[in-house]
Amino acid sequence: MLPILKTTPDKINDKVIVCGDPGRVDKISKFIDDVEEVAYNREYKVINGKYNGQAITVVSHGVGAAGAAVCFEEIIKGGAKEIIRVGTAGSLDLKIKDGDIVISEAAIREDGLTEQLIKKEYPAVADMDLTRNLISAANDIADKQIQSGIILTVGAFYPEIEALPNNYYSEAGALAVEMEASVLFVIASLHGVAASGIFAIDGIAIDFDADSYNPHRDKVDEAIKNSSIIALEAITL
Numbered sequence: 001m002l003p004i005l006k007t008t009p010d011k012i013n014d015k016v017i018v019c020g021d022p023g024r025v026d027k028i029s030k031f032i033d034d035v036e037e038v039a040y041n042r043e044y045k046v047i048n049g050k051y052n053g054q055a056i057t058v059v060s061h062g063v064g065a066a067g068a069a070v071c072f073e074e075i076i077k078g079g080a081k082e083i084i085r086v087g088t089a090g091s092l093d094l095k096i097k098d099g100d101i102v103i104s105e106a107a108i109r110e111d112g113l114t115e116q117l118i119k120k121e122y123p124a125v126a127d128m129d130l131t132r133n134l135i136s137a138a139n140d141i142a143d144k145q146i147q148s149g150i151i152l153t154v155g156a157f158y159p160e161i162e163a164l165p166n167n168y169y170s171e172a173g174a175l176a177v178e179m180e181a182s183v184l185f186v187i188a189s190l191h192g193v194a195a196s197g198i199f200a201i202d203g204i205a206i207d208f209d210a211d212s213y214n215p216h217r218d219k220v221d222e223a224i225k226n227s228s229i230i231a232l233e234a235i236t237l
């Protein structure tokens with residue numbers, strides 16, 4: 001039993017797409033054949049289906065490191081061998097705008113969780129082959145140029161007395177910020193599982209202004225749709 005996903009290991013396919021929002025699982029399911037809802041417990045919605053004739057699982061992991069880590073550990077226990085995260089992220093580079101797409105080669109471990117699993121010196125890197133597949137599928141599908149590079153994973157979404165470290169890592173060349181990729185890459189690497197990520201940009205997150213954050217716009221939806229198709233192509237190449 002996978003107690004928090006509330007399903008059994010035989011329901012998890014080798015190829016898994018993960019995303020934060022359970023609603024995005026439904027959107028991705030529109031591109032998949034023979035869709036079967038497997039489980040829906042807490043923020044974790046699990047569906048199975050086929051893409052390019054190959055068995056695929058799609059799972060939501062919610063917002064933030066701790067809940068996502070539970071999902072990643074359980075899908076790997078269930079037998080996942082290749083995992084791609086389809087997410088949204090804020091831009092840390094003024095040349096990368098709303099509706100653009102970023103592919104992650106590695107993630108900075110400001111997630112607040114993975115240091116409880118392994119020392120911070122251990123890198124959070126994406127699998128090279130899956131990342132290459134994403135870049136190649138993106139070049140075939142998207143009509144805009146797609147950037148790939150290092151992204152930032154942070155534990156907090158809303159800053160308080162302390163600011164988010166967005167500007168610091170922007171200066172260091174990070175392309176975008178989100179909240180789960182480093183967790184995925186560390187846990188996947190520790191288990192010898194391949195993982196990568198693709199992100200729809202939903203705003204500029206340099207001098208992050210949480211009050212103006214609004215991912216619910218057509219150009220972001222379009223980038224999420226394209227990212228989903230690119231991920232499905234990449235994982236079945």
Ligand SMILES: O=P(O)(O)O[C@H]1O[C@H](CO)[C@@H](O)[C@H]1O
Binds near residue numbers: 019020021062088157
């Ligand atoms: O759109 P998702 O996949 O949830 O990704 C991003 O959006 C959420 C914040 O709104 C965080 O989970 C962040 O990583």
Ligand SMILES: O=c1cc[nH]c(=O)[nH]1
Binds near residue numbers: 090179
């Ligand atoms: O964590 C996130 C996700 C999307 N956009 C942001 O600015 N931050």
